[in-house]
Amino acid sequence: DGGITQSPKYLFRKEGQNVTLSCEQNLNHDAMYWYRQDPGQGLRLIYYSQIVNDFQKGDIAEGYSVSREKKESFPLTVTSAQKNPTAFYLCASSTPRGQNYGYTFGSGTRLTVV
Amino acid sequence: GEDVEQSLFLSVREGDSSVINCTYTDSSSTYLYWYKQEPGAGLQLLTYIFSNMDMKQDQRLTVLLNKKDKHLSLRIADTQTGDSAIYFCAGPNSGYALNFGKGTSLLVTP
Numbered sequence: 001d002g003g004i005t006q007s008p009k010y011l012f013r014k015e016g017q018n019v020t021l022s023c024e025q026n027l028n029h030d031a032m033y034w035y036r037q038d039p040g041q042g043l044r045l046i047y048y049s050q051i052v053n054d055f056q057k058g059d060i061a062e063g064y065s066v067s068r069e070k071k072e073s074f075p076l077t078v079t080s081a082q083k084n085p086t087a088f089y090l091c092a093s094s095t096p097r098g099q100n101y102g103y104t105f106g107s108g109t110r111l112t113v114v
Numbered sequence: 115g116e117d118v119e120q121s122l123f124l125s126v127r128e129g130d131s132s133v134i135n136c137t138y139t140d141s142s143s144t145y146l147y148w149y150k151q152e153p154g155a156g157l158q159l160l161t162y163i164f165s166n167m168d169m170k171q172d173q174r175l176t177v178l179l180n181k182k183d184k185h186l187s188l189r190i191a192d193t194q195t196g197d198s199a200i201y202f203c204a205g206p207n208s209g210y211a212l213n214f215g216k217g218t219s220l221l222v223t224p
Contacts (some may be wrong), residue, residue, distance in 0.1 A: 040122070105157040
């Protein structure tokens with residue numbers, strides 16, 4: 001079955017560490033997205049990528065970095081510059097804009113700073 | 115980008131209808147979406163409506179779109195306890211990503 005897989009489901013980070021969240025899809029979708037979800041805040045866009053080797057900053061990109069070397073993969077690195085990284089992170093993919101019938105979401109990664 | 119606003123909480127009794135409301139600002143929106151999120155999970159696409167439609171029905175779900183008032187609603191008929199979740203309204207922003215509302219928590223009581 002086609003889908004989008006995020007790993008790990010739970011992640012703990014020490015202060016000052018970088019951590020990388022994995023997102024893989026086998027839906028042959030060109031576009032991929034990272035959102036952050038905090039209680040009462042809804043979803044806020046971190047980064048998105050419309051095509052391989054290209055990505056754009058979203059509304060809250062500071063302290064995060066991404067890469068898009070393969071169509072199937074869009075990893076998110078939470079760097080030590082992100083001051084408040086504890087949150088639920090959601091990855092999504094879609095067909096290109098104009099043919100967009102909505103996103104397919106992964107099941108999320110919950111990141112906690114310890 | 116587009117602002118999408120939703121009320122934050124709704125409580126209904128099992129068997130009643132639920133109506134979740136959303137307002138948006140971007141008049142160029144082509145598709146508008148409703149997503150459902152259960153605890154600890156990702157978002158699941160429930161339904162969508164194209165901007166040239168006023169209504170779309172899909173089993174227990176009815177979406178109404180008032181383009182003049184930029185108002186979108188989701189009606190769930192015969193609401194069940196399994197419908198308890200957070201519901202998000204979403205629409206395209208000026209770029210290539212979706213803007214989501216803050217979500218409406220629906221609580222269905224027996």
